[in-house]
Amino acid sequence: MCGIYGTTLNYNEQQVKDKLKRTAFRGPDQMGWQFYKKDNRQVIFGHNRLSIIDLDPRSNQPFTYYDTIHIVFNGEVYNFKTIKETLSKKGYSFKTTSDTEVLCAAYLEYGEKCVDYFVGMFSFVIYDEKNNILFGARDRLGKKPFYYYHDGKDFEFASQISSIQLHSNNLTISERAIAYYLSWGNVPDPQSIFSQVKKLKAGHKFTFNLSSGEFKSQPYWDIDYTNKNLYKGSYEDAKQELKTILNGAVKSRLFADVPVGVFLSGGVDSSLVAATARQTSRAKVKTFSVKFNEKGFDESHYAQQVADHLQTDHHVIECNYNEGIDLIKNFCHYYDEPFSDSSAIPSMLLAKHTKKHVTVALSGDGGDESFIGYHRYNWAKKGGVYYKLPLPIRKLGAGVLSLLPHYRLNVIAKALQFKDVNEVYLGAMTGVDLSHINTDYNTRLVDESKYLMHNNKNLFERISDFDTKTYLNWDINTKVDRASMAFSLEVRAPLLDHQIVEFANSLPTSFKFHKKEMKRILKDVLYESVPKHIFNRPKAGFTMPFSEWFREDLKDYVLSELNEDTLKSLPCIDAKKVQFMINQHMDGTWNRYPLIWSLLVLKQWLSTNGKGISIS
Template identity: 35%
Template sequence: MCGILGVINSGTIDRILVSKALGLLAKRGPDDFGEWQESGVYFGHRRLSVIDLAKTGHQPMVSFDHRFVIVFNGEIYNYKEVRCLLEPSVSNWNSDSDTEVILAAYAKWGTNCLKYFHGMFAFAIWDRKDKVLFAARDRMGIKPFYYHYSSSCFAFSSRPRSLFYLEPALSKEIDEQGLRFYLEAGYVPAPHSIYKDVRKLPPAHYLLVDKKGLRLERYWDYRHIQPELSWVHRSEEELLDELDRLVSRSVESRLISDVPLGAFLSGGIDSSLVVAIMAKRLSQPVKTFTIGFADKAYDESSHALAVAECLGTEHHCEHLQVNDLLQLLPTFQEEYDEPFFDSSAFPVMAVSRLARKHVTVSLSGDGGDELFGGYHYYQIAQKINHFFDLPPQLRSVITSLIERLPQHKFKLLSGALRQPDRASAFAFSRSIAKDFGGVLTLDLIERTKSIYALFSSAAEIFPRELHPSEQGMRLDAFYTLPDDYLQKVDVASMAFSLESRDPLLDQDLIEWAMKLPLQWKLRGGVNKYLLRKLAYRYVPQRILDRPKQGFGVPIDSWLRGPLESWAEDRLYDKTLFSKVPLDQSAVLALWKMHKSGKRNVHPLLWAILMFLNFFDRYGAE
């Protein structure tokens, strides 16, 4: 795991500025650093040594024939198998690293090399002969790749802030579309970033830069995969055996490491399954890590302990007061280069800090919910599916009646039902703005599109017969997973120089999950049905069966307590609001509503505060 950056320009490269850019990546790679430069081209690398700890794994790495240069962040788990495929034509190897395998694969197969790689990665290769840059990002967007392109410069980095050193003239103007998506969804979906002139390479894409310009291509796509309806009639045991083989193979491939490794353990289905398979494959007890809280509303440490004792792991748990997480606020502000809404980043940082005291690599259970139907939103989509088949006039009458019911949850349900289609209804249920009212200026709203429009457009690509619940899972996998959850874990873990791996996001497992019919994901009111059944093979059901909890943080009470003055300093700052396209009066109305206790408005308020805080620190002058 590493940090990468580079720049190709028509002018001179300022050594002082590129060194500062590389310094921002130090936590991503504390073990080694390297630089490579020739006329108009600079590559920089910070290394967290995990595979091939020798100096032969040093980057930037130059190919044996000196034609290609690479900087690489991530792991190719099947690199030894790919190396075997290459060896009839490649006999000279300088290292035992996956980096060198990528170089050799590109030299032999060109951009088609990507179809051979199983792993998480972001890399760039410079062809010194043809003057072409090739860069790629892994299939699900586990590893970040930010870039800026203009007629005179192409710059890339693992962190967007580095780009402003690589290209000093780069504007910090806010991307209006990115901001609107952020304040509606809680994240900025690729290819947008919060900056107008900075883009994110989308997952499963590569780019080429040459004298003709910039070209982006998608190299893998699961969105068109049809559920196999015949699988509805297959036996449960047969499907479980298949799923078991896929998950086990994926976990086993992610145990490759020349440094100590362990796993995050919440005690839920996904992390427990991953740890259980690790325990079967490793000769020593698995090192597992959990954060516990004195407040039982946020504590899941007892569940994790029960799983750890069942599996015989070497379990490490750090107990905190929930408010202790506030001590991580400076780290949060320093490490997240874009405004980041997801407050569960705080406990993820805490568990990463704990894990790094014992290991360099940690496995997690990310992806199980999106692939196998773990979130309650999918059951809601299932229940309201047929509503959208009703005539519009009847739908309007029913929605009006539901809206009059006293509980607030019915008002939110009516808001979802008022949407024009199923994808927009799902977007409403996932939105952090919901019915709070707009806080963006009207002219910005007129110039941009909503997250609802984005989701509806994306859903048009899916198979026509796809059930709305399955649409929701694919929308989450396509947008929310890479640009919220995976970004959260990548930044939080890298803040403590810890590599996080995601065995449930192997490409073979993803493609299989897309073929799995909905009946094996949501059944009889049980979510994640088949994956849950697989977990029961390894851990007793009585230990695993509990309500889904998640990594919660009491943002609502923080904003009425220890963070109140911090929040008001920003919310009442007229100078700050004069620089951003937000309606301060609308924001303050939300703040007063939240302080009064009439409604918890903390999701949207926290997102607004994270943007204001970001802009105050890193925005345009």
């Protein structure tokens, strides 16, 4: 796990060092850079290394293979040993035990199709000196980030946008991105907060021609939303097959030359990963959870029950209020784009203290999206009944509900006015009420809507696919990458192995959701290792008690940061409407903490990064 950087722009050595130092937290073990010059054209590669596999300096990057292949690589290719064995038989030689060298050899053997062979999380760029091109890719599910700048002539890329921003004088802040951020809570791919910088989409590869300056990207993987690859076996067959794939995914992710642990929240997904790790690891598994003092937010005792049953070496990290406040105030240094998922703060605390014990941690991310695990899926299904009623009748009902003094009923009133259940779900993910956003952009308009707005699958499967391409990629993966990298911790997600995602995608819905049982098949696999009674409780999210904090301990901070002058200065919002909504939160009539948190983050980001930069 590392931070990568590269450019064809004419930066000097000190400027390149500055760009690498800006995100040195991603890889504190070694910082390296290299200037390559050929035919009056310069390519610069830089790398911050977090040493995980082959700790020897021989595997430091930028790395050169067979003299003409140069690479910077962030992430892991978990099946590199299998690929290495195949390539060795074809005559390739290796001087390290790292996956970086194998990636280079695979490119020489398979060309751009090499990415089809990789199982892992990665973003990388290869400078193919012989063919005078840059070739790169981002992993299938978007675990690892990749930002790039292309002006038709030059090219620059980095793991985080702040490295591109530093020493650049031609970037403008994107008003469109801010509008989308206020709606989604993040800046959706391929946009970035700067108009001139984009994100390479998950499951995409690219080439940049150093002679012509031409940039081309294309997908090499996607989930099947046509419903063609259907599983034909029985439920028991599927359960056994899932166990086999899961065991392989966890085992491969336990391999490292540094200590490895498991995040354990006490929920189904993390418990399944911990149980599988317990079965496949010879060493005693280290597990980590977060404890909150606020009633209704602390589930650490459930994690303790699972840890006790599995006999893991368990560590409980208490979420300290003052420590949390410090992270809030420095949030934008690590999340260097506006990002308003409040669970980023406990994620950072978990990473910070886990790093004291291990360098790699396995997580349960991905189970809810692939195996139909969010409560909102069931709510969407139940709510779909009302959309069989004619719109005029629904509008009449909405009018009545809007008069009642309860914010939840007011939200339902607005939702009833959507055209159909697809639009309702899209609205639920962006915010049903966007009246406070002052913009001409339709922020619900994203290319990924195609995974939702079709008739090839039932509603459960469509929203599952849509979440995989949006919420999982834009939110969850961004949150985990920045939170873990802030403290130089590598996080691996076995349930995001693309083979598991593809397998889940092929299963009949009843294997995943049956008689109100969500994540049915995952739970049945889990219950073979951990008692079912531990999980007989409502599902809880991983969040902070911001709603209470903003009304109590942090009330003065909120009102100071989001005063009248500040609100008037923030782009894309109706200041008067927002002020009214903040007051609703403070007097307890409406829970507006997501809006307040998103505005606090935006204000902090603009204050830190927006000085002297125009918005367009």
